[in-house]
Amino acid sequence: MTTGLSSAPRTLRVALMGNPNTGKTTLFNRLTGSRQKIGNYPGVTVEKKFGSWEYGGRTVVLVDLPGTYSLAAASPDERVALDFLTGNLAGEQPPDAVICVVDASNIVRNLFLASQVADLGLPLVIALNMADAADKAGIIIDTALLSRRLGVPVVRTVATKGDGIEALEKAVNHVVDDRSLMACVPWPESVDRAMARLAEGVDEAGVQRLSPGELRRVLFDPRSAVLERAGWPADADPALLLAPARGILAADGIQPASAEALLRYEHLGHLTADAIRFPEKRRRTWTERVDAVLTHRVWGMAVFILMMFLVFQSIYSWAGPFMEAIETGVAWVQELVAPWLEPWPALQSLAVDGVVGGVGGVVIFLPQILILFFFIALLEDTGYMARGAFLMDRIFGWCGLNGKSFVPMLSSYACAIPGILATRTIEDPRARLTTILVAPLMSCSARLPVYTLLIGAFIEPAYGAAAAGLTLFAMHFVGLAVAVPVAWGMNKFILRTHPQPFLLEIPPYRRPRLRDILWRMWERAREFLVRAGTVIVAITVIIWALVYFPRPDSVGARVESELAASGAGVEDISRRIDAAYIEQSYLARAGRAVQPLFEPAGFDWKITVGVLASFPAREVIIATLGTIYGVGTDADEESDDLRSALARDVWTGGRRAGEPVFTVPVALAIMVFFALCLQCGATVAVMAKESNWGWAVFAFCYMTFLAWAGAVLTYQLGTRWLAL
Amino acid sequence: MSPGICPLAAMRVGECGRVQPVQADHPAVPRLLAMGLLPGTEVRMVQIAPLGDPVEIEFRGMRLSLRKADAAAVMVDLAENG
Ligand SMILES: Nc1nc2c(ncn2[C@@H]2O[C@H](COP(=O)(O)OP(=O)(O)OP(=O)(O)O)[C@@H](O)[C@H]2O)c(=O)[nH]1
Ligand SMILES: [Mg+2]
Numbered sequence: 038m039t040t041g042l043s044s045a046p047r048t049l050r051v052a053l054m055g056n057p058n059t060g061k062t063t064l065f066n067r068l069t070g071s072r073q074k075i076g077n078y079p080g081v082t083v084e085k086k087f088g089s090w091e092y093g094g095r096t097v098v099l100v101d102l103p104g105t106y107s108l109a110a111a112s113p114d115e116r117v118a119l120d121f122l123t124g125n126l127a128g129e130q131p132p133d134a135v136i137c138v139v140d141a142s143n144i145v146r147n148l149f150l151a152s153q154v155a156d157l158g159l160p161l162v163i164a165l166n167m168a169d170a171a172d173k174a175g176i177i178i179d180t181a182l183l184s185r186r187l188g189v190p191v192v193r194t195v196a197t198k199g200d201g202i203e204a205l206e207k208a209v210n211h212v213v214d215d216r217s218l219m220a221c222v223p224w225p226e227s228v229d230r231a232m233a234r235l236a237e238g239v240d241e242a243g244v245q246r247l248s249p250g251e252l253r254r255v256l257f258d259p260r261s262a263v264l265e266r267a268g269w270p271a272d273a274d275p276a277l278l279l280a281p282a283r284g285i286l287a288a289d290g291i292q293p294a295s296a297e298a299l300l301r302y303e304h305l306g307h308l309t310a311d312a313i314r315f316p317e318k319r320r321r322t323w324t325e326r327v328d329a330v331l332t333h334r335v336w337g338m339a340v341f342i343l344m345m346f347l348v349f350q351s352i353y354s355w356a357g358p359f360m361e362a363i364e365t366g367v368a369w370v371q372e373l374v375a376p377w378l379e380p381w382p383a384l385q386s387l388a389v390d391g392v393v394g395g396v397g398g399v400v401i402f403l404p405q406i407l408i409l410f411f412f413i414a415l416l417e418d419t420g421y422m423a424r425g426a427f428l429m430d431r432i433f434g435w436c437g438l439n440g441k442s443f444v445p446m447l448s449s450y451a452c453a454i455p456g457i458l459a460t461r462t463i464e465d466p467r468a469r470l471t472t473i474l475v476a477p478l479m480s481c482s483a484r485l486p487v488y489t490l491l492i493g494a495f496i497e498p499a500y501g502a503a504a505a506g507l508t509l510f511a512m513h514f515v516g517l518a519v520a521v522p523v524a525w526g527m528n529k530f531i532l533r534t535h536p537q538p539f540l541l542e543i544p545p546y547r548r549p550r551l552r553d554i555l556w557r558m559w560e561r562a563r564e565f566l567v568r569a570g571t572v573i574v575a576i577t578v579i580i581w582a583l584v585y586f587p588r589p590d591s592v593g594a595r596v597e598s599e600l601a602a603s604g605a606g607v608e609d610i611s612r613r614i615d616a617a618y619i620e621q622s623y624l625a626r627a628g629r630a631v632q633p634l635f636e637p638a639g640f641d642w643k644i645t646v647g648v649l650a651s652f653p654a655r656e657v658i659i660a661t662l663g664t665i666y667g668v669g670t671d672a673d674e675e676s677d678d679l680r681s682a683l684a685r686d687v688w689t690g691g692r693r694a695g696e697p698v699f700t701v702p703v704a705l706a707i708m709v710f711f712a713l714c715l716q717c718g719a720t721v722a723v724m725a726k727e728s729n730w731g732w733a734v735f736a737f738c739y740m741t742f743l744a745w746a747g748a749v750l751t752y753q754l755g756t757r758w759l760a761l
Numbered sequence: 762m763s764p765g766i767c768p769l770a771a772m773r774v775g776e777c778g779r780v781q782p783v784q785a786d787h788p789a790v791p792r793l794l795a796m797g798l799l800p801g802t803e804v805r806m807v808q809i810a811p812l813g814d815p816v817e818i819e820f821r822g823m824r825l826s827l828r829k830a831d832a833a834a835v836m837v838d839l840a841e842n843g
Contacts (some may be wrong), residue, residue, distance in 0.1 A: 295790075
């Protein structure tokens with residue numbers, strides 16, 4: 038270690054900045070060995086993420102920031118970026134250096150942001166990322182010349198392959214010591230005067246002093262977050278402060294709103310002119326060829342719908358063999374455990390029917406969730422997401438949402454939590470809130486087990502495999518179909534949003550990388566299994582206890598004496614005894630008390646209990662039904678699957694005595710209930726964090742009501758008019 | 762041909778034009794400027810969404826999807842490019 042460095046700090050803080058979708062996170066993962074989420078559409082990263090590496094005896098802490106086109110900071114995720122750079126976050130200093138990631142195919146536009154960052158007085162390294170794509174497009178870049186012109190190191194990188202990573206580390210270390218600043222825009226003298234005037238105004242107003250870079254942001258961005266952070270009262274009009282300074286610009290014939298862009302682009306154009314050579318003749322890229330079909334006025338929509346249908350059809354059909362394998366495994370474990378615990382019937386029931394049966398029943402659905410994730414990852418990584426937003430924006434527009442709601446909504450099909458976090462890219466707070474409130478209506482992957490269990494048990498046997506796939510496809514539209522009017526109503530009556538600009542960059546298609554996709558599937562699998570092993574086990578044990586107790590001997594004795602006279606077989610007797618015990622269990626008593634509420638939806642007490650137990654996490658219904666029906670059968674007997682148990686169940690009393698509990702309308706009503714209900718504690722918590730508890734409770738209430746109403750409507754329509 | 766100045770939103774698929782000085786008070790304008798859609802920049806209409814809105818334009822080698830309401834803030838001169 039050289040002594041020259043001893044004065045420099047040993048821990049450096051470096052920020053990763055750049056336009057959206059330029060590969061910042063891919064680079065971050067390479068540099069720090071992390072595995073943050075990447076995807077081929079703008080707005081993947083919405084929060085700052087930290088990581089670090091060691092170089093030359095120093096620890097470099099790297100922060101991955103959300104992508105942004107400028108420092109105007111209109112949306113929450115862009116504010117995060119600006120606040121970080123200006124050191125306006127509580128307890129944080131501005132970074133020691135910034136790596137600005139620049140898309141090598143579009144250098145000038147990307148450098149616009151870099152030059153704004155440079156104005157804040159921060160040392161800079163330029164990473165010319167996606168150099169491979171630029172090469173392919175025939176763009177020739179003289180990196181050394183560019184570096185000399187800009188006055189800061191320029192490093193060619195290909196983040197996906199790891200090229201240039203070491204050079205980048207070295208360059209960072211270098212600029213921190215050197216404090217290389219990027220060539221400044223030669224501002225006209227009137228800009229300097231305007232800034233001086235603004236500085237006086239700031240002093241008079243008594244807010245915190247601003248650096249020249251911050252002053253320039255305030256001068257050019259009418260609604261800059263900088264002022265607010267400096268202590269300018271949110272309700273005071275900054276126009277009063279700005280008017281004299283902006284007047285100076287106007288007097289010089291400079292329009293304040295467009296001056297910055299014009300001057301910066303002109304300057305950057307000059308600096309880079311002879312360092313970049315574009316191919317003479319524009320080639321028609323294959324992205325354009327593909328898009329000629331996929332975003333076509335007629336074909337685009339047709340392909341979109343067909344593709345979605347195929348996704349759900351394949352989820353349904355591909356998972357079969359894997360599910361059977363898991364099912365066999367679960368049965369094997371049950372048979373293995375049962376004889377061991379023979380001496381303790383209660384414990385045997387808890388282990389076999391409760392824990393293994395309940396949790397096993399949920400785990401069976403893992404393959405389907407993985408297949409869904411595979412498709413979602415494929416859509417995200419190829420670049421189709423942005424096309425989807427393009428095709429669907431009009432529909433969102435009708436209900437006051439914006440095309441930027443598309444990504445959060447589609448992400449919610451995997452899980453509402455990342456979907457709600459993704460709303461941070463939406464500028465307008467009210468459009469963002471509306472999106473947060475409707476995102477949980479999108480059918481998340483945790484609902485998949487409920488659908489497929491019921492479809493497999495009742496739709497497929499009655500109407501065939503094609504109808505099964507179609508039903509699954511339709512269930513994923515129920516939430517969306519309801520979300521559109523709900524969002525419309527909220528905008529119209531509660532939130533009153535104004536139309537917002539919708540600008541979405543359409544990235545080129547890229548080849549997805551299997552490793553990234555498999556990693557995301559694995560992460561989801563882990564999360565699902567952890568949930569099955571914690572929340573679901575816990576609830577299952579409680580359910581088991583409530584359905585197993587009380588066990589007075591008198592019940593068994595009574596049934597036995599009644600049946601012995603009728604000459605029933607041994608097996609029949611033991612089954613009737615089990616049934617009698619369940620019917621008088623604590624759970625049945627509670628279930629029957631609440632059941633009238635769900636009577637119009639055709640639910641019996643068992644379904645009612647399943648629905649209520651699923652409010653913390655929706656998969657619990659499977660475990661609950663598994664436990665109830667598991668306790669209902671003898672643990673030693675060949676354990677048959679939940680589907681046939683459901684199909685066999687009949688009403689034991691009331692006007693429908695003897696009729697099957699589960700009919701097609703009942704199955705559909707349950708599915709609709711789950712499609713519309715907010716049965717996920719984690720989602721409610723995230724909604725509260727991203728908005729506030731008031732809205733989270735509101736969402737919970739409106740969705741619960743909608744779910745109930747939807748289930749009743751489905752059942753009534755199904756039984757009365759469709760006679761299903 | 763008469764001077765072909767028309768709103769960006771009114772361009773037909775495949776047409777090219779040059780951006781005219783912009784109306785600064787439209788909320789989409791600061792963002793478009795930051796992305797480099799400046800007076801003098803050449804734009805091409807790539808595609809119109811199936812439901813008639815939004816549109817997709819190309820400029821500076823990037824493709825951007827925007828609503829007609831936002832595109833209305835920008836005027837283009839078609840004549841300069843034929
Ligand atoms: N060809 C090529 N593709 C790359 C390179 N670096 C990243 N990509 C791809 O570009 C896409 C965007 O990568 P991300 O790392 O998510 O980009 P980001 O800048 O973090 O995006 P936001 O978080 O949305 O701002 C992904 O599909 C990457 O696989 C590269 O050097 N070459
Ligand atoms: Mg990112």
